[in-house]
Amino acid sequence: MLRIFGAAVFSLLFCSGVAYACDGRLIDEDRIFGSPLCVPENPKRVVVLDQSFSLGIGLELGLPIIGAPLTRMSDESLLKKAQAAGVEDLGFVTEPNLERLVTLQPDLIIAFTGNPGLAESVYPMLSSLAPTMLDTSGDWRGFYNVIGQLSGQEDKVAGLFKAYNDRLEEVRAKLPDTPVSILRITSWDFQVYTESPDAYAPFEIAAEAGLVRSNYETAPNGPSLKRPDWEELANLDGEILLYIVGGTNDSDVDGRHEEVIENPLWQVLPAVQSGNVHRIDPATWMEFSGLISAHRVLDDIERLIISTP
Amino acid sequence: MTRSATAWYLPALILSVGLVGLSLWAMGVGSARIPMGTVTQVLADPSDETREAFIIWTVRLPRVLAAITIGAALAVAGAIMQAATNNPLADPGLLGVNAGAAFVVVITIVILGPAVGIGTLAWAAFLGAGVAAVLVYALGAMGRSGPTPIKLVLAGVVIGTFLAVLTMSILVVDGKTLDAVRLWTAGSLRGRALKDVVLVMPYIAFGLGLAMMFRDQFTSLSLGTDVAQGLGQNPARWRMISAGIVVLLAGGAVAIAGPVGFVGLVVPHMARLMIGADYRSILPLAMLGGAVLTLTADTLPRAVWGNDVPVGISLALVGAPFFIWLARRRLGSGS
Numbered sequence: 098m099l100r101i102f103g104a105a106v107f108s109l110l111f112c113s114g115v116a117y118a119c120d121g122r123l124i125d126e127d128r129i130f131g132s133p134l135c136v137p138e139n140p141k142r143v144v145v146l147d148q149s150f151s152l153g154i155g156l157e158l159g160l161p162i163i164g165a166p167l168t169r170m171s172d173e174s175l176l177k178k179a180q181a182a183g184v185e186d187l188g189f190v191t192e193p194n195l196e197r198l199v200t201l202q203p204d205l206i207i208a209f210t211g212n213p214g215l216a217e218s219v220y221p222m223l224s225s226l227a228p229t230m231l232d233t234s235g236d237w238r239g240f241y242n243v244i245g246q247l248s249g250q251e252d253k254v255a256g257l258f259k260a261y262n263d264r265l266e267e268v269r270a271k272l273p274d275t276p277v278s279i280l281r282i283t284s285w286d287f288q289v290y291t292e293s294p295d296a297y298a299p300f301e302i303a304a305e306a307g308l309v310r311s312n313y314e315t316a317p318n319g320p321s322l323k324r325p326d327w328e329e330l331a332n333l334d335g336e337i338l339l340y341i342v343g344g345t346n347d348s349d350v351d352g353r354h355e356e357v358i359e360n361p362l363w364q365v366l367p368a369v370q371s372g373n374v375h376r377i378d379p380a381t382w383m384e385f386s387g388l389i390s391a392h393r394v395l396d397d398i399e400r401l402i403i404s405t406p
Numbered sequence: 407m408t409r410s411a412t413a414w415y416l417p418a419l420i421l422s423v424g425l426v427g428l429s430l431w432a433m434g435v436g437s438a439r440i441p442m443g444t445v446t447q448v449l450a451d452p453s454d455e456t457r458e459a460f461i462i463w464t465v466r467l468p469r470v471l472a473a474i475t476i477g478a479a480l481a482v483a484g485a486i487m488q489a490a491t492n493n494p495l496a497d498p499g500l501l502g503v504n505a506g507a508a509f510v511v512v513i514t515i516v517i518l519g520p521a522v523g524i525g526t527l528a529w530a531a532f533l534g535a536g537v538a539a540v541l542v543y544a545l546g547a548m549g550r551s552g553p554t555p556i557k558l559v560l561a562g563v564v565i566g567t568f569l570a571v572l573t574m575s576i577l578v579v580d581g582k583t584l585d586a587v588r589l590w591t592a593g594s595l596r597g598r599a600l601k602d603v604v605l606v607m608p609y610i611a612f613g614l615g616l617a618m619m620f621r622d623q624f625t626s627l628s629l630g631t632d633v634a635q636g637l638g639q640n641p642a643r644w645r646m647i648s649a650g651i652v653v654l655l656a657g658g659a660v661a662i663a664g665p666v667g668f669v670g671l672v673v674p675h676m677a678r679l680m681i682g683a684d685y686r687s688i689l690p691l692a693m694l695g696g697a698v699l700t701l702t703a704d705t706l707p708r709a710v711w712g713n714d715v716p717v718g719i720s721l722a723l724v725g726a727p728f729f730i731w732l733a734r735r736r737l738g739s740g741s
Contacts, residue, residue: 285589347586
């Protein structure tokens with residue numbers, strides 16, 4: 098009965114749209130699901146549902162976050178920051194504990210879903226708990242502006258981006274056009290995040306900094322993710338090879354890492370032959386969480402590619 | 407008798423030639439383009455150190471060997487089970503033996519960690535296969551009518567499903583183990599290492615050797631307890647030996663590829679349709695036919711659609727309709 102009532106209220110709110118009077122803050126952005134959306138003027142109890150963008154950017158901009166999925170998170174420094182801020186763990190990101198979410202009594206729920214389909218499937222349930230702001234675009238820069246509006250820190254956001262963009266230009270000017278390959282090794286397969294129109298943020302940043310990837314890793318028409326098998330591994334023929342093991346899977350400790358680097362098909366890769374292979378941190382490259390991660394991506398590029406002759 | 411004991415010579419010759427051709431073809435299938443000429447060249451000269459040679463030796467050859475090994479093992483295991491239980495529907499998958507082996511393998515990975523070697527996993531698989539076989543037979547033989555085909559299948563389905571559910575619930579809770587066995591639980595031959603396959607092959611070869619050596623005994627066993635005793639055989643003892651060989655074959659196959667069903671059901675029946683009910687001929691043909699069917703089922707989806715379908719799934723697509731047809735034909739008219 099309560100659910101039917103909730104659904105009725107929801108559809109009323111949803112259909113009435115702008116006409117509905119908002120006594121908090123009205124967020125009117127195409128990228129937010131169900132926009133225009135009425136959220137509290139000064140949210141006090143925010144729950145975020147991804148431990149990357151929402152948590153990282155939210156904490157950076159001083160949002161009062163009380164809950165987030167922290168289980169099996171690989172970004173240690175962000176995890177420590179979250180724990181220090183008293184953020185409670187909601188479980189693993191793909192299956193957050195709903196009961197814990199309810200007991201936290203949030204006044205705002207935020208998630209960076211990256212696509213409208215996912216937002217549509219979770220919105221009805223979440224919005225019956227609290228105003229729910231789901232970002233459906235893949236663009237993390239704009240997300241800063243949205244969060245900045247919420248915490249009244251638009252000026253800080255502009256300053257942060259100014260500093261970052263200046264640094265990006267510096268790196269770009271220094272970066273040689275040596276082809277670089279980047280590979281993720283999971284416990285069960287290989288993954289290549291390509292340079293493509295909807296590339297995952299760290300790889301988009303690498304491309305913006307002028308990093309040249311191999312042919313196989315450049316996909317102007319997508320897909321943003323390729324899964325090469327052993328036979329296709331040879332396509333990662335950059336002069337420098339960066340690879341990711343571990344993170345949300347156990348490929349760093351379950352024997353998979355050793356199995357791969359001992360395989361002759363790994364050892365014939367040009368970068369392996371010339372000794373230009375570097376392990377990079379899954380926290381930076383797989384759990385991107387805003388400008389702090391973006392700076393870390395540039396750190397890696399400076400340290401591993403620019404300083405290497 | 408003599409003629410039906412030698413009826414397998416010609417079909418076996420054809421299957422052997424076919425298997426060799428099929429293996430060569432399978433070595434040419436994969437995402438890297440390697441012409442057939444290069445394949446034969448690499449196989450002829452193992453000292454070659456080109457990338458193509460590495461692909462053939464570390465990716466394709468292990469996969470072909472694994473398909474042949476598990477196909478032969480499961481088909482012979484199925485044939486022996488059909489003879490020993492006098493049950494046309496017997497198969498290590500249907501009767502829960504594979505599920506038992508898979509369950510103990512997963513438990514072993516949970517306890518010892520994902521890096522545990524395949525040598526240990528093979529013994530875990532033998533243990534699981536053995537316990538499941540005993541349980542299914544005990545449950546199926548309950549009641550006055552004894553182990554009838556339908557009761558054995560029901561017992562196998564009950565115990566097999568129960569063990570599969572236990573396995574799934576472990577994997578749901580334990581993400582690390584799920585990561586390690588993700589493909590394996592669907593019965594996949596992708597990414598087998600040559601040393602792993604070679605490590606399990608002796609067990610399976612031993613089981614296959616025993617099966618071929620005792621062909622006469624399985625034939626007597628298949629004629630029923632009374633006839634077998636009349637021929638001077640101790641059926642109880644030979645059922646035990648049969649179970650031991652099945653455990654070796656099915657357990658070894660599960661250790662390599664995970665639970666793969668239906669080969670053990672389909673292949674012996676095809677052999678029977680071809681040359682009659684004499685196990686002296688059925689067993690060698692099942693061994694070769696199982697290898698041919700499994701290698702085809704593993705390679706064809708990749709060759710035609712470029713999709714890597716786990717062999718357990720492509721075999722189920724062929725095997726399930728066959729099972730329904732067989733069940734209707736054999737059980738429908740009998741009861």
